[in-house]
Amino acid sequence: MVDDGLAWLSATELVRAYAGGDLSPVEVHRAVQRRIAELEPTVNAFWQRDAVESERAAQQSEARWRAGEPLGPIDGVPITLKENVARAGVPMPAGNAGVTPVVPDRNAPITDRVLESGAVVLGSTVMPDWGMLSSGVSSLHGITRSPLDPRLTTGGSSSGAGAAAAGGFGPLHVGTDIGGSIRLPGTWLGLATLKPSDGRVPIDVPYLGRVAGPMARTVDDLALLMSVIAQPDPRDWASLPPAEIDWDTSGFEPRSVRVGLLLDAGCGMPVDPEVRAVVERAAGALGDAGAEVVPSNRG
Structure with missing residues (x-):
């Protein structure tokens, strides 16, 4: 399989291939990084990324799969997180050039869940100022462009996440949504996306009306990511009570x-x-x- 093909595989396909020994998280990560290097100068999806650190995470995942001991259902799968989803030590400017960014000293619940599950975090994706624009234009980041047609923007405010999903920057992406910030990039870019019910995915600090949810290229991948991030966390006092949810999509009628x-x-x-x-x-x-x-x- 050509490298570009590896970058376009879904998360469910990757996990099956890892389990069968047909693919390594390292070769997938390198294919995705090549895809990012090709498109990112034009697309402008990332706020922060560290290819060395994500390569190390992919190597650790490869060792776990070889030992038959994956951490969770998305071990070794490349993923991005929107810049307002806290990653310890990564500044959170909310797309605005006029502020001194908050630098969180701890991860958001979503970040912890994906790391505990072994996902390979590629970095934090951009958003427009305060998440208040639907265009994908930021005073700090500039214009985030559609991988489908660079003359167009992605929609927002989960603009970088949408661009990453549509551009083949790995299969899984996390956005946030109040009035359309997941759904607008989803429709503009032809993605599968989900705005979950308020409180289904815990966030930190709690923000009434804002939800976090998955963005991907397949519905199966949305379900897979929801099975990881829709876990209770005491840091979000507005989160819903724990629920046993069957995220399997195979029986849809x-x-x-x-x-x-x-x-x-x-x-x-x-x-x-x-x-x-x-x-x-x-x-x-x-x-x-x-x-x-x-x-x-x-x-």
């Missing part, structure tokens, strides 16, 4: 769901006809598969 179809939000600019057509085709595909599609009273 479209005939069992109702799908809301909203073609016009009723405010803002008119809906682009191409966008409307794509949404209608998606709704039609779900309906053909047996889902109950319920149009809204708008549009």
Whole structure:
């Protein structure tokens, strides 16, 4: 398999390959780093990254897999974290050039969960100022561009995470969302994303209304990452009680769901006809598969 192909494998594919001895976390990490080196000068997804440290983490994961002792379900899988997800010692400027960044002295719960599971953290991804812009433009970081078309931005505020996912910078990425900061890059970049229920993924410091969630290229990878980060943590007093959730996606049956179809939000600019057509085709595909599609009273 060519190196570029390794960078595009899903997390579920990587874990199966590691378990079978067909791939090493080290060769995957190096393929991803080559992909980053190729695109990052244009894409601008990262705020902080340390390829030497992540290489060391990949080597440690390789040793664990060889010994048959992985730490968890994403051991050896490359992952990025949005810059407002604390990593001890890594400044958190929130995309703003006019502040002295807070330097956390401890990890956020999400960071601890992914490290405890053996993931290879590639670095922290950028965001626009305070997470308040949906464009992927930051006074500190500049413009984060779409790997699909560098003339375009990624959407925000999880702009760097979206660019990393769409650009092949590993399969797993963590963003945060209040009013669309995971979902906007997801739709702009053709990703699989999830804004979990408030409190399902503990964050630190608790921030009512903000949630953290997975961004990836496959739904299976979203489920895999949720199984790791949706664990209780006492640092978030707003988190939900522990719950036994089956994150398996293999049994999904479209005939069992109702799908809301909203073609016009009723405010803002008119809906682009191409966008409307794509949404209608998606709704039609779900309906053909047996889902109950319920149009809204708008549009």
